[in-house]
Amino acid sequence: xxRIEKLSTHYGAVRAVQEVSLTVEPGTVTAVLGxxxxxxxSLLRTISGLQRASGGSVALDGEDITRMAVEDIVRRGLAxxxxxxxxxxxxxxxxxxxxxxxxxxxxxAPASEIYELFPRLQERKAQPASRLSGGERQMLSIGRALMAxxxxxxxxxxxxxxxxxxASQIMGLVRHLCETLELAVLLVxxxxxxxxxxxxxxxxxxxxxxxxxxxxxxxxxDEGLRHAYLGF
Numbered sequence: 001x002x003r004i005e006k007l008s009t010h011y012g013a014v015r016a017v018q019e020v021s022l023t024v025e026p027g028t029v030t031a032v033l034g035x036x037x038x039x040x041x042s043l044l045r046t047i048s049g050l051q052r053a054s055g056g057s058v059a060l061d062g063e064d065i066t067r068m069a070v071e072d073i074v075r076r077g078l079a080x081x082x083x084x085x086x087x088x089x090x091x092x093x094x095x096x097x098x099x100x101x102x103x104x105x106x107x108x109a110p111a112s113e114i115y116e117l118f119p120r121l122q123e124r125k126a127q128p129a130s131r132l133s134g135g136e137r138q139m140l141s142i143g144r145a146l147m148a149x150x151x152x153x154x155x156x157x158x159x160x161x162x163x164x165x166x167a168s169q170i171m172g173l174v175r176h177l178c179e180t181l182e183l184a185v186l187l188v189x190x191x192x193x194x195x196x197x198x199x200x201x202x203x204x205x206x207x208x209x210x211x212x213x214x215x216x217x218x219x220x221x222d223e224g225l226r227h228a229y230l231g232f
Contacts, residue, residue, distance in 0.1 A: 001025055002047070002078070002152045002184050007056035009039075009046045009208075016042035018208040019056065024184040024201075026151065029175065031199035031216065033192045034229055039208035040188040041083060044154045047186070048080035049073045060152060074103040079150035083157040083188075085141040089130035093121050096129055096140055100147030114143040117177070135166040142173070152184045153177070159191055167191065171198050192230035196220045204229050 002024040009017040017039045024030045032040050045051040047058050049070040058066045065073050079100075087096050097111050115122035118139045124132065129140060138158055145153060155174065159167035175198040178185045189195035196202055196216040204212040204225065212225055219225060226232055 001061060002186065003059045004047065005057045005059070007043070007046060007058060008054050009042050009051055010054045011042075016208050017046060020205070020208070020210055021056075022186075022203055022210075022213070024152065024186050026184050027178060027182045028200040029178050029185040029187055029198055030201045030203060031192075031195035032186060032188045032203050032205060033195060033219075034205035034211075035231070036190075037207075038205040038229075040205055041156055042208070043205070044080060044082075044156050044186065044188055048078060048154055050080070071103045074148055074150075077149070077151035078154070079145035079148050079152070080154040081141050081145045081156060081158065083160060085137045087129040087132075087137050087140050087144070090128060092126055092128055093132070093140060094125040097121075097144055097147055100144035103148065111147070114146060117146070118143050134162055135170070138162065138170055139173075142177075146177075146181075150183065152186070154186050154188075156188045157190060158187070159189065159194060167194060171195070174198060190231075192226075193220070193232050 004020060004022045006019040006021055007017055008019055020043060034040055046053050049068060053066050057064055060076055060078055094111055097114055120136055121139055121143060158170050171194050177183055187195055199216045202216045202219040203210060206229060
């Protein structure tokens with residue numbers, strides 16, 4: 001279980017995340033929504049240790065990981081798929097996957113497990129990642145994170161730049177992974193309607209603060225909230 005308590009992050013004098021609290025249980029998806037500049041990416045970066053918290057705490061299965069090094073956080077079971085996918089285009093698909101297991105304390109998942117989830121990657125495993133489509137690169141970035149056998153998966157804009165059909169497939173995949181692997185998934189997504197369709201809980205940020213948290217159906221039905229923050 002991932003538990004965030006009054007987490008805050010500053011960039012100089014700017015407060016990007018302001019006392020955010022949330023809990024993500026195994027086998028569930030929590031969608032973090034809001035306009036550009038709301039603090040969504042900063043929240044994920046702070047949880048995964050890429051950005052230092054200025055206040056509050058992050059706990060994974062009861063252990064405080066707030067000020068741990070990034071590699072130690074990965075070893076404890078938290079993986080972060082950043083916005084923009086971040087695959088190394090010069091390396092092959094298989095070499096990209098192997099990188100995902102480097103910091104796993106008890107051994108990485110075999111690539112064969114990832115290929116079962118993503119058969120398209122197996123077809124291209126010897127090819128450089130530069131030859132993959134946008135959807136395939138997103139599969140590779142998620143697969144690379146899964147090589148570390150995480151219990152918590154942070155996903156930042158997984159459908160960004162994808163055609164609507166591919167974006168829908170990626171959202172369906174996230175839900176499938178959550179249920180089959182019992183992952184606790186924290187999903188940042190600009191397409192609020194798509195994210196709410198697969199989420200168990202929704203959280204809306206604005207200027208770094210939580211302005212709403214509720215069942216996804218109730219959030220989607222709130223016309224004022226949709227127009228002010230969700231864009232549909």
